[in-house]
Amino acid sequence: MKLALLGTGMIVSEVLPVLRDMNGIELVAILSTPRSIEKAKSLAAEYGLPQATSHYEDILANPQVDTVYVGTPNHTHYDYAKQALLAGKHVICEKPFTLLAEELEDLVRIAEEKKLFLLEAITNQYLGNFRFIKENLDKLGDIKIVSCNYSQYSSRYDAFKRGEIAPAFNPEMGGGALRDLNIYNIHLVVGLFGQPQSVQYLANMERGIDTSGMLVMDYGAFKCVCIGAKDCAAEIKSTIQGDKGSMSVFGSTGAMPAINLQLNGQEGQDLDLNGPHHRMYDEFVAFEQMISGQDYARAQAALDHSRAVMQVLDQAVKSM
Incomplete structure (x- = not known):
């Protein structure tokens, strides 16, 4: 290359x-x-x-x-x-x-x-921790709830409140929490479960941009909430809950630096299969x-995934 x-x-x-x-x-x-x-x-x-x-x-x-x-x-x-x-x-x-x-x-x-x-x-689709989760989802039984929270107070948010608009907060430049942070959550969820049946984005809007928001994806048998925020902060964590156990991602869904498998009645396992390299x-x-x-077959599979994510993004933006 x-x-x-x-x-x-x-x-x-x-x-x-x-x-x-x-x-x-x-x-x-x-x-x-x-x-x-x-x-x-x-x-x-x-x-x-x-x-x-x-x-x-x-x-x-x-x-x-x-x-x-x-x-x-x-x-x-x-x-x-x-x-x-x-x-x-x-x-x-x-x-x-x-x-x-x-x-x-x-x-x-x-x-x-x-x-x-x-x-x-999109980093998470190629990480060892992502592969482990995908290959071991069946251990969780029937999935019930998926929740992802990628909330990170932006270094540019204070300036934004003063009226100084950086690209990350400019709607005409594709800024906002959905495309900047929540996109990693969407890639994780769609990579694991495919395209949802329906999508709704509940956004906190300031100056015409979503500074934070909750994306609700309905998969029929289970529900998913993805939170992305640039105007406030919280523990960055994602959890997949099934009737036989749960798996958690500690840290951003872009880097997925650590995961935990917790089966019902058993001690949880802390895991990291990403290897020593940089996330990219x-x-x-x-x-x-x-x-x-x-x-071309592998590239087509990756492209099909990206197209499914873009459909979710489109539906999310239209629902704002």
Whole structure:
């Protein structure tokens, strides 16, 4: 995989040291806005990327680039991904894939026509702790209740209350608690149980943006509540409850750093099967294997999951 990274924000700065030493991945280029070009040049020098530019067309025309990683603000994902696909590049896009399900479907159509890989960078689907939960759900018996709480007081919330609107709180840029934090909860739940029968999002709205909210998903036989908050904080924890026991995730549903299995009448087991690597390591190992190995079946399964999540997001936004 010969990779170009779009953006110089926190997520790109975090993933660069992960990617630098990965087998099968060659870092080729980085894109920034014109005002951030010096940061792009600094990152390129530090991590050995031959190209740093603020002109996207330079990356799209670079024959050394075969894959583009979109790590830019949410509202830019669709346009950047579409241009990359039309230029014949595979795309790995940060969550949320797009702002609207119809935008994702347009990207899927182009990727299928051009036989390109289109993948969402969502960490929890590739972690060892996620696999353990999925493989051991039957031990819990009939699922009754699922609850996820990812509440984290934003460092930008005080400024937001003063009227200083950062992208994370800008509705036109795809900000808000649903797409920023609750999206990890949705990916976890949909990854385990599939698409729900119905969705309702009960949001706390300020200045036209959901600063926090409760997403209710009805699976018929059981109910799920996913809480995401940027305006208040609480213990970050998720629990799956069945009539024979429960499993809990301690910490964010993005990193899933620790889990616990508690069967009725037995002592609980604390577990961590994520391994020693950074939380973004496993997903990029999987992406490299899919692309280099032309594993369209595995990529299609990942894409089907992302499309189901986008349907939930669409329904949630419409219910606000």
